[in-house]
Amino acid sequence: MKKAGRKMAGRSVEDKKMTAEIKNNSVRQDQSAKEKxxxxxxxxxxxxxxxxxxxxxxxxxxxxxxxxxxxxxxxxxxxxxxxxxxxxxxxxxxxxxxxxxxxxxxxxxxxxxxxxxxxxxxxxxxxxxxxxxxxxxxxxxxxxxxxxxxxxxxxxxxxxxxxxxxxxxxxxxxxxxxxxxxxxxxxxxxxxxxxxxxxxxxxxxxxxxxxxxxxxxxxxxxxxxxxxxxxxxxxxxxxxxxxxxxxxxxxxQSANQLSVSDxxxxxxxxxESIPFIIIGVSTTLYNLLDQFTFKKIMLFFTNYSVKAIDDFYAIFAGNANKLIMITISLAAAMAATAIPLLSEAYTKKDQEQISTQINDAIELFLLLMLPCSLGMAAVAKPLYVVFYQYDLTGIYVLSFSSYVALPIGLFMVLSSLLQGVYQNKQAVQYFAIGMIVKIIVQVPLTAIFQPFGPLMATAIGMMVSNWLMLRRFYYSDQLDLRRVTRRFDALLLFSLLTFIVALGTVELSGLFLNIQYRVQALLALILSAGTGGFCYVYLCLKTRLADKILGSKAGHLRSLLRIR
Incomplete structure (x- = not known):
C-alpha cells in the first residue's frame, strides 16, 4: 500500500511538472507570437x-x-x-x-x-x-x-x-x-x-x-x-x-515531404488570391462608387454648379481622404502582419493560438486607431489649414472623415483576420452585404447631406460588414468579447479625454494665434497634437492598460518616460 502510495505521489508530482511545463511552453508561444x-x-x-x-x-x-x-x-x-x-x-x-x-x-x-x-x-x-x-x-x-x-x-x-x-x-x-x-x-x-x-x-x-x-x-x-x-x-x-x-x-533543410507540381x-x-482581390479592392470600390455617382446625384437634387460639385468631390475624396489614410495605414499594417501569423497557427491546428492572435490584433487596432481617429477630428482645423488652406467646408469634412476612418480601418483588420483563418468566402460575403447597404443609402444621404453623404454611406456599409465579422468570430469562440469590451471601454474613455484635451488646446490657441494662416496653424497643430498625444500615452501607461496589450514593451516605455 505504502509502495503504491509513493508511486501515486511520484506520478502526481510528475503530472504537475508536466502540466506546468506545458503551460510555460504555451505562454512562451503566446509571447513569441505576440512579439512577432x-x-x-x-x-x-x-x-x-x-x-x-x-x-x-x-x-x-x-x-x-x-x-x-x-x-x-x-x-x-x-x-x-x-x-x-x-x-x-x-x-x-x-x-x-x-x-x-x-x-x-x-x-x-x-x-x-x-x-x-x-x-x-x-x-x-x-x-x-x-x-x-x-x-x-x-x-x-x-x-x-x-x-x-x-x-x-x-x-x-x-x-x-x-x-x-x-x-x-x-x-x-x-x-x-x-x-x-x-x-x-x-x-x-x-x-x-x-x-x-x-x-x-x-x-x-x-x-x-x-x-x-x-x-x-x-x-x-x-x-x-x-x-x-x-x-x-x-x-x-x-x-x-x-x-x-x-x-x-x-x-x-526542407522536409520535402509534399509532392506538388508547379x-x-x-x-x-x-x-486563394481571388478573395484577396475582392477584399483588397473593397475600399477603392467604395470610392469608385462615389466618383461615378456623386456628381449625378448632386446635379439632380441640388442647384450647385458643376465646378462647385467638382470642388466638393475634391474636398472629401481628395483632400480629406489623403489625410485620413495616414491613420487607416495603421490598420493596413496590422492586417499585413496578422495574415501570415494566423496562417502559421492554422496550419499547426493551434486553436488557442488562433484565438489569442485574433484578440491581440483587435486590441492593438483599438489601442492605435481610437486615439488617432478622435485626435485627428479634434485638430481638423489647424491640420486642414496646414496642408491646404482655410476652408470651413473642408475642415468639417475632414473632421467627419476622421470618424469614418475607424470603421474602414476595422474592416481592413477583421477581413484580413478572417482570411488568415481561411474563411475567405465569409469575408467576401460580408463585404458584399456592406457594399449593397452603401448603394442603398448613397442617394438619399448624398441628396440630404451633400459632401458628407457619401462618407456617411461608407461608414454605414463598413459598420454592417464589421458587425457581421465580429459576430462570426464570437460564435466560433475565437473572440473573447468580455476581454475586448473591457479594453475597448478603457481605451474609448482615454481617447475621449485625449479628444477633449486636443480640442481644448486648439480653441485656446485660437485666442492668441490666427489659425487661418498656415504658420500659426502649424504652431496650434503641434501644441494640440502634442498635449493630446501625451495625455493618451500617460493614461495608458499609468493605468498599466498598455502592458496588457503590448506586454513588456510598455514597461520599457514607462521607464523611459519616468512614469510610475
Missing part, C-alpha cells in the same frame, strides 16, 4: 506612417504651385488615382497577401523549398500580368473618362506604373511570409520618397518655371507613381540578393 505581431506591426506601421506622412506633406507645396487651379488639379489627380487603384488591385490579383499566407503555411510545415519555388514561378507570370493591365488601362482610358478629355492622359501616365508594381508586390508578399516586414516597410518608404521627389520637381518646373498647363502638371504628378515603383523595386531586388544565401540554406501550386495560389 508587434515587431511586424511596428515595421509595417513605421513604413506606412512615414510614407503616408510624406504623401500628405508634399500636398503643401504641390497644392500651392497650382495656384487658382489647385482644386481642379486635385480633382483630376483624385479621379485618376481612384480608377488606377482598381486596376492596380486587379493586376496585383491579391498575390502579396496570398503569397504571404501560402509561404507561411509551407514554412510552418518545414517546406521552405516549396515556398521559394512558388515565388520563382510567379515572377514571370506577374510581370506578364502587369504589362497586360497597363495596356488595357491605356486603351480603355477614353471610355473611363466620362467625356472629360483632360482625364485621359492622367489615366495613361498611371498605366505605366502597372508594369512594375505587381512584381514588386509579389516580392513584398514573399518576405512577409517569413514574417520579415522590414523589406516591405523600407521599399514602401523609398517608393514614396522617389515618387515625391519626381512629382515636386516636375510640378515646380511645369507650373512655376515654364508656366505650363495644370493638366500637364497633374500628368507628370501621376507619372511619378512609375518612378516611385522603380525605386521600391530596386531596393527589394537588392534585399533579395542579400538574403539569397540564407534562403538557399533553408531550402536545403501547376498545382500556382492554381492553388490563384484560387
Amino acid at each position: 505581431m508587434l515587431r511586424g506591426s511596428a515595421w509595417m506601421t513605421m513604413g506606412s506612417i512615414f510614407s503616408r506622412i510624406l504623401g500628405a506633406i508634399y500636398i503643401i507645396p504641390w497644392y500651392a504651385w497650382f495656384g487658382k487651379d489647385n482644386l481642379a488639379a486635385n480633382y483630376l489627380y483624385t479621379q485618376g488615382y481612384t480608377v488606377y487603384s482598381v486596376f492596380l488591385m486587379i493586376s496585383i490579383a491579391g498575390i502579396p497577401s496570398a503569397v504571404a499566407k501560402q509561404v507561411a503555411h509551407y514554412n510552418a510545415e518545414n517546406e521552405y523549398a516549396l515556398g521559394q519555388r512558388l515565388y520563382k514561378k510567379l515572377v514571370l507570370l506577374m510581370l506578364g500580368v502587369g504589362v497586360c493591365a497597363a495596356l488595357i488601362m491605356w486603351i480603355v482610358a477614353p471610355l473611363l473618362s466620362q467625356g472629360d478629355p483632360k482625364v485621359v492622359p492622367v489615366y495613361r501616365s498611371l498605366a505605366v506604373a502597372l508594369t512594375i508594381i505587381p512584381l514588386m508586390s509579389l516580392t513584398r508578399g514573399f518576405f512577409q511570409g517569413y514574417q520579415d516586414m522590414f523589406p516591405s516597410a523600407m521599399s514602401q518608404l523609398l517608393e514614396q520618397v522617389a515618387r515625391i521627389i519626381y512629382m515636386l520637381a516636375a510640378t515646380y518646373l511645369i507650373m512655376k518655371v515654364f508656366r505650363g498647363s495644370y493638366v500637364t502638371g497633374v500628368v507628370h504628378s501621376t507619372f511619378a507613381a512609375f518612378v516611385g515603383a522603380l525605386g521600391g523595386f530596386l531596393f527589394l531586388g537588392f534585399f533579395y540578393l542579400k538574403k539569397k544565401k540564407r534562403l538557399a540554406e533553408l531550402a536545403r 501547376g498545382q501550386v500556382i492554381k492553388a495560389l490563384l484560387i
